[in-house]
Structure formats: C-alpha cells, structure tokens
Amino acid sequence: MAILSERVREYAPNPLDRQPDSGAACCVALVNNRLVQVLEPSEPPSQLAQLIHDQFRALVLSAGFSCLGAQAAIRAGRYRMGIYGELGLPDVTRDLAAHLSAFVEADDPSAHSLTTFVASFSGPAPTDELEFERLLWAQLQALHDQYGRGHRWDPSVSSDPEDASFSFSFAGRAFFVVGLHAASSRWARRFAWPTLVFNPHHQFKHLRQQGTFARLQERIRARELALQATLNANLSEFGERSEARQYAGRPVEDAWQCPFQARNPNPEHPLESLETAVGFPRPR
Numbered sequence: 001m002a003i004l005s006e007r008v009r010e011y012a013p014n015p016l017d018r019q020p021d022s023g024a025a026c027c028v029a030l031v032n033n034r035l036v037q038v039l040e041p042s043e044p045p046s047q048l049a050q051l052i053h054d055q056f057r058a059l060v061l062s063a064g065f066s067c068l069g070a071q072a073a074i075r076a077g078r079y080r081m082g083i084y085g086e087l088g089l090p091d092v093t094r095d096l097a098a099h100l101s102a103f104v105e106a107d108d109p110s111a112h113s114l115t116t117f118v119a120s121f122s123g124p125a126p127t128d129e130l131e132f133e134r135l136l137w138a139q140l141q142a143l144h145d146q147y148g149r150g151h152r153w154d155p156s157v158s159s160d161p162e163d164a165s166f167s168f169s170f171a172g173r174a175f176f177v178v179g180l181h182a183a184s185s186r187w188a189r190r191f192a193w194p195t196l197v198f199n200p201h202h203q204f205k206h207l208r209q210q211g212t213f214a215r216l217q218e219r220i221r222a223r224e225l226a227l228q229a230t231l232n233a234n235l236s237e238f239g240e241r242s243e244a245r246q247y248a249g250r251p252v253e254d255a256w257q258c259p260f261q262a263r264n265p266n267p268e269h270p271l272e273s274l275e276t277a278v279g280f281p282r283p284r
Contacts, residue, residue: 029081058190066227068220109202116200120194130250156205184190187228245258
C-alpha cells in the first residue's frame with residue numbers, strides 16, 4: 001500500500017490544483033528522503049517551508065519528545081505539511097481547506113498506518129495560551145463554515161463540542177487536533193510557528209482494536225512525566241470528556257465551554273467535494 005509521501009499526485013482534483021492565492025502557501029511531503037511540493041513536485045519548496053519543516057521534524061524526532069505516535073508518522077514520512085500565512089485569513093483558510101481535503105483523499109484508513117497533516121502558520125505569534133486558544137478555534141470555525149458545511153460530519157464522532165464523543169470533522173473525516181505555539185506551557189507543544197496538527201481519528205480506533213492503544217498511551221504519558229514532571233490536566237479518554245478541551249493545550253477550567261459550533265453537520269444532500277464551496281471541478 002502506497003504511503004502518503006509516495007502518493008503526492010494520486011488524489012482527486014481539488015481547489016489547489018493551481019498557484020495558491022496567498023503566495024507563500026505550499027504543501028510539502030517527504031519523497032525518498034527529499035522534501036517536495038505536493039502540487040508542484042518539480043519545484044523546490046521555499047526556504048521558509050524548508051526551515052519550518054526541518055525545525056518541526058527536529059522537535060518531534062528529538063529523543064525527549066513525548067508523543068511516540070507523532071514520532072512514528074514523522075520518522076516514516078507518513079505526513080504532509082502545509083505552510084501558510086496568518087491564522088484565519090480568508091486565503092489561508094482556502095488553501096488549508098484544499099490541502100486538508102487532498103490529505104483526506106490520499107489517506108487510506110485500511111492501511112492501518114499512523115499518518116498526520118501538519119499546518120504551520122507565519123503568525124500571529126500568540127502572547128499567551130488564551131490568545132492561541134482563540135486563534136485555534138477561530139481557524140477551525142472558519143474552515144468549517146466556509147468549506148466544510150456541505151459535507152457530512154464523520155458518523156463515528158459527535159459534532160457537539162460538549163459531547164464526550166466530539167471530534168473535529170472535515171471532508172467527512174474526524175481529526176484529533178493538536179495545537180503548538182511559542183507560548184505553550186507544555187514543552188512538547190512549544191514551537192516557534194503557530195501549528196495545528198490534524199491526526200485522523202480512525203488510526204486511534206485501529207490501535208484500540210489491536211489492543212495496543214492503552215500501552216502506547218502509558219508510554220507516552222511516562223515520557224511526558226520524564227520531560228516535564230506533570231501531565232496536561234485536560235487529558236482524558238475518548239468518550240469520557242470532550243476532546244475539544246485538549247486541542248489548544250491550555251489547562252482549561254471545569255466550566256470552560258468550547259466556542260466552536262457545527263452548522264448543519266448532516267446535510268440532506270451532502271457534497272462529495274469542495275466544488276460548490278469554491279467553484280472548482282468535482283473529483284473524478
């Protein structure tokens with residue numbers, strides 16, 4: 001089964017089969033240990049894209065980094081990384097939507113491999129965790145409102161952020177979102193560029209079915225304790241409490257309410273692509 005980094009051209013057409021409107025936006029992947037642009041493999045990535053990619057990869061592959069799942073995906077090259085302008089800008093949201101849609105097209109749940117989509121932004125640099133939390137949810141809301149409302153919510157999860165079974169869904173695929181930024185109190189989430197990591201939910205389900213998820217989770221938490229001596233206060237099992245509390249990384253209050261609202265998560269006539277939202281041909 002071809003992995004994501006080997007399938008850079010094997011996805012259905014989508015809105016970014018063109019030069020991005022926001023100029024600096026690009027989506028990169030590792031192919032034969034070489035960083036290439038997904039949409040323009042013959043064109044080398046920008047120096048900024050190379051810099052951000054290399055620094056993110058160095059962070060995750062550091063011996064002290066706690067998340068073993070992320071390490072497995074990054075080490076194997078089973079990821080794509082989008083480089084964008086500032087969080088929440090209209091052109092940025094459009095490019096992110098197209099890149100994430102293409103990732104969903106290429107990702108094969110039956111392959112049972114750990115994969116991830118990483119979105120890094122040039123700014124704004126949050127001054128504290130509250131500001132980043134606001135930026136994260138504003139970006140996810142814009143992504144949903146502008147390019148996700150015609151798609152069914154992944155039926156394996158809830159669209160209600162207060163529900164214990166909630167997970168963010170885009171293009172019909174559920175994701176556990178992990179935010180990283182320079183002001184994070186969690187050292188494993190501290191990164192110079194604001195970043196959202198979209199982890200497909202189906203891979204966690206497969207690990208549970210295999211009986212390996214609990215052991216992996218134990219090892220990750222042990223590494224987090226070794227790194228920082230404490231665990232994130234928001235940690236919980238899926239189905240016990242809404243995972244929305246974990247996305248931004250801030251230890252939220254018990255009374256915290258997620259600002260995200262899913263609008264028409266189960267349309268009567270769902271789209272099969274982004275065509276209606278952005279005016280490009282539907283996937284063949």
